[in-house]
Amino acid sequence: MSYSLDFQPGLDWARTQDQADPLKTFRDEFCIPPHGNDAQVYLCGNSLGLQPQATRQALLDELDDWGRLAVEAHFRGRHPWMPYHSFVRDNLAGLVGAQPGEVVAMNSLSANLHLMLVSFYRPTTTRNAILLEKRAFPSDQYALQSQVRFHGHDPATALIELDGDEANGVISLDAIARALDEHGERIAVVLLPGVQYLTGQIFDLKAITALAHAKGCIVGFDLAHAVGNVPVDLHDSGCDFAVWCHYKYVNSGPGAVAGCFVHERHARSELPRFAGWWGHDQSTRFQMGPQFVPTTGADGWQLSNPPILALAPLRVSLEIFHRAGIRRLREKSLALTAYLAWAIQREVPQLIDILTPAEPQRRGSQLSLRVKGPRDAGRALFEHLSEQGIVGDWREPDVIRVAPTALYNRFDDAWTLVEAMKAFARA
Numbered sequence: 001m002s003y004s005l006d007f008q009p010g011l012d013w014a015r016t017q018d019q020a021d022p023l024k025t026f027r028d029e030f031c032i033p034p035h036g037n038d039a040q041v042y043l044c045g046n047s048l049g050l051q052p053q054a055t056r057q058a059l060l061d062e063l064d065d066w067g068r069l070a071v072e073a074h075f076r077g078r079h080p081w082m083p084y085h086s087f088v089r090d091n092l093a094g095l096v097g098a099q100p101g102e103v104v105a106m107n108s109l110s111a112n113l114h115l116m117l118v119s120f121y122r123p124t125t126t127r128n129a130i131l132l133e134k135r136a137f138p139s140d141q142y143a144l145q146s147q148v149r150f151h152g153h154d155p156a157t158a159l160i161e162l163d164g165d166e167a168n169g170v171i172s173l174d175a176i177a178r179a180l181d182e183h184g185e186r187i188a189v190v191l192l193p194g195v196q197y198l199t200g201q202i203f204d205l206k207a208i209t210a211l212a213h214a215k216g217c218i219v220g221f222d223l224a225h226a227v228g229n230v231p232v233d234l235h236d237s238g239c240d241f242a243v244w245c246h247y248k249y250v251n252s253g254p255g256a257v258a259g260c261f262v263h264e265r266h267a268r269s270e271l272p273r274f275a276g277w278w279g280h281d282q283s284t285r286f287q288m289g290p291q292f293v294p295t296t297g298a299d300g301w302q303l304s305n306p307p308i309l310a311l312a313p314l315r316v317s318l319e320i321f322h323r324a325g326i327r328r329l330r331e332k333s334l335a336l337t338a339y340l341a342w343a344i345q346r347e348v349p350q351l352i353d354i355l356t357p358a359e360p361q362r363r364g365s366q367l368s369l370r371v372k373g374p375r376d377a378g379r380a381l382f383e384h385l386s387e388q389g390i391v392g393d394w395r396e397p398d399v400i401r402v403a404p405t406a407l408y409n410r411f412d413d414a415w416t417l418v419e420a421m422k423a424f425a426r427a
């Protein structure tokens with residue numbers, strides 16, 4: 001273990017940990033937004049990850065190639081545009097524990113969710129329900145509602161919503177098992193998160209998949225808050241499909257090209273899909289024939305030729321993850337998040353409740369905090385922190401989320417946050 005779990009109060013201890021951190025140099029690879037003459041304490045990587053320094057040049061290179069080579073850059077660019085999406089494939093597969101042919105970078109998260117549901121949500125008269133969580137991210141709810149309606153079913157009966165059965169809305173594996181026991185025969189698709197965006201709870205992909213497959217359901221995951229945050233082993237989990245975005249923990253910029261996983265067992269799928277020319281068999285794509293023949297694997301769900309200017313930041317960012325290693329990052333994240341939780345409970349227990357599960361293996365980098373006291377106390381604390389250059393995010397009605405990420409946050413950041421909370425509590 002490279003990180004001490006024998007936590008001590010005070011900035012000196014935090015700085016000593018930062019000095020000894022084997023991953024400390026990665027912070028220098030990021031643009032940390034300024035706050036006055038100092039740097040922000042940026043704890044918002046769960047919402048928009050910071051810009052890697054190398055991203056700017058990677059984008060300029062593509063603009064240069066476009067300027068110098070125009071159409072020829074498809075073949076002669078420094079990173080030829082024709083196979084460009086394949087340059088991110090291996091590192092992406094490594095990050096999510098998939099085989100290379102199981103992943104593709106394309107579109108956006110919500111668009112990919114729809115494309116996956118087109119293929120994997122095949123409702124029948126008896127099996128037409130989708131199991132999701134009651135407090136799913138709104139875009140996922142809208143996508144699922146509209147898919148159910150599109151097939152002529154009623155969301156009121158066809159969407160089965162899991163409510164939290166543990167404190168603070170956390171959903172136990174038992175609750176999922178009970179829902180599957182009760183409704184399994186009529187559930188077509190189970191769609192759950194890898195990490196829940198409000199509570200920060202980790203879901204056990206493999207256990208959920210086994211339970212749902214035993215009932216004959218298709219299983220998909222939304223990994224928006226999991227990828228780049230915690231290791232996921234998509235292939236090994238056995239799930240059928242997964243979707244995620246890259247602008248949160250994966251630091252690929254606003255609206256970045258998203259990710260999609262289709263398990264190997266569906267690689268030569270005859271399932272219906274919405275097709276486009278970039279999903280066509282590569283060897284005959286440019287014969288421009290009228291008959292769609294899908295290429296094998298996740299690539300076969302692509303529609304369009306990829307947006308190079310949007311893929312360049314993803315290529316840069318995945319290369320950083322490859323060097324750092326998601327398992328090494330997880331080791332730091334476990335220590336850093338546990339330290340922050342410890343310091344909050346030690347220094348400001350009268351002010352803050354932590355909603356995220358206390359067991360380290362059930363949470364990633366994110367802590368969701370609720371401020372005790374009058375109704376507007378949470379908002380007031382959030383604004384107090386913002387004025388000090390401490391950036392988390394606010395989720396209505398009363399949750400502050402902070403995410404100390406392993407690539408660029410320090411123990412110093414965690415202690416600085418807690419000191420600012422103490423000052424707020426005193427005022």
Ligand SMILES: *Cc1c(COP(=O)(O)O)cnc(C)c1O
Binds near residue numbers: 137
């Ligand atoms: C961030 C997030 C989204 C956002 O969807 P986009 O299509 O990327 O705008 C959707 N679902 C979940 C669970 C998210 O966390």
